[in-house]
Amino acid sequence: MTSHWPLFLSAHLAKLGLSMSISPKELLYGHTVFPYSTARMGRIETERLARNIIEREGKSLTVLVQSSSVGRGTPKFCQSCVIDDLKQLGETYWHRRHNLPFIQRCSVHGELLLALPLRNTPKGISVTKLPEECTGEEVYKWLPESLSSALMQLSFDCLDGRARQDELAWRREYRRIAEAHGFPRQGTGLSSSSVLASFKSFYGEEFLTSAGLNFDPLAAGAWPILLLRSGYEISTSTPRHLLLHAFLENSSAPSPIRANQPGRKPKSLPKADELLARRVREVIAGLPLGSRITVTELLTRAGGWAVFRHKRVVMPRTSKVVQDFRQTEFSERQAGRRPYWRKRLGLEK
Ligand SMILES: [Zn+2]
Secondary structure (H helix, E strand, O other): OOEEOOOOOOOOHHHHHHHOOOOHHHHHHHHOOHHHHOOOOOHHHHHHHHHHHHHOOOOOOHHHHHHHOOOOOOOEEOHHHHHHHHHHHOOOOOOHHHHOOOOOEOOOOOOEOEEOOOOOOOOOOEEOOOHHHOOOEEOOOOOOHHHHHHHHHHHHHHHOOOOOOOHHHHHHHHHHHHHHOOOOEEOOEEOHHHHHHHHHHHHOHHHHHHOOOOOOOOOOOOHHHHOOOOOOOOOOOHHHHHHHHHHHHHOOOOOOOOOOOOOOOHHHHHHHHHHHHHHHHHHHHHOOOOOOEOHHHHHHHOOOHHHHHHHHHHOHHHHHHHHHHHHOOOEHHHHOOOOHHHHHOOOOO
């Protein structure tokens, strides 16, 4: 059967179900990424989608395929699972647990997964072979092991239908975690600029771009912040939910940095300088090797561009860090305005 990754079962869902003598519903929940894709939606919405898919014989699966894949991910498999499957089943299959977004290792064997080589097919990826017939390359390790296993756990919870609640309930949960971890507040809510800058340096520009989930931290509607709001009624894909969730659980709260407000004494400046210098150093330390950014971008990510722009003469510590940064290989000034990672990802020659 020719199937469209990552569902592996497309238009013939209902018919196939009959021929396998299990119900279409069992097939959908037990053998496709449907439970993952709908994990952070409510039960009612999920059941409506399931009915829709089963009644239309899988013709409305596109939206689910989109919400269970990110970037230009290719099908992945584990070499030891191939051997085990051949031994136990006499054939191999594409495992759901290997093919969810951000999964780097096999949860059974602990090995790095192998991915099929990227092909330039504009319309997604079709798999016409079984894993036993494929050769793959070890996946690129975007994430540190601890973060990768945290994301794996969250992903498997989704796939297994654990802790299903609707999106607004999840957003409340994210705000609760953010508050419990001491994320800085601004006015009545969380400080967007601090959260976004810190989120970006947590995952790194290169990873977010590869997943197709990069954003402008200065834009009003940057997606991570929408997931922390109460009234925004747009459902967001599971991968975005999980990145935000893992970030909130595993990052340390960013330090609040603000421009001097009226009535504040200027003597707070040395303290702000010290904080900002520290944040800038943290952002630099978090830059993936080979990435290049401008000083403006650097300060923006550290959450202090507005302050630094006007006060740089009286912020000697931050100025020093910025000056050192200009000398490093990360500074875009050194490289012309062409980030190295674009080349590495084959986006530019
Ligand atoms: Zn395995």
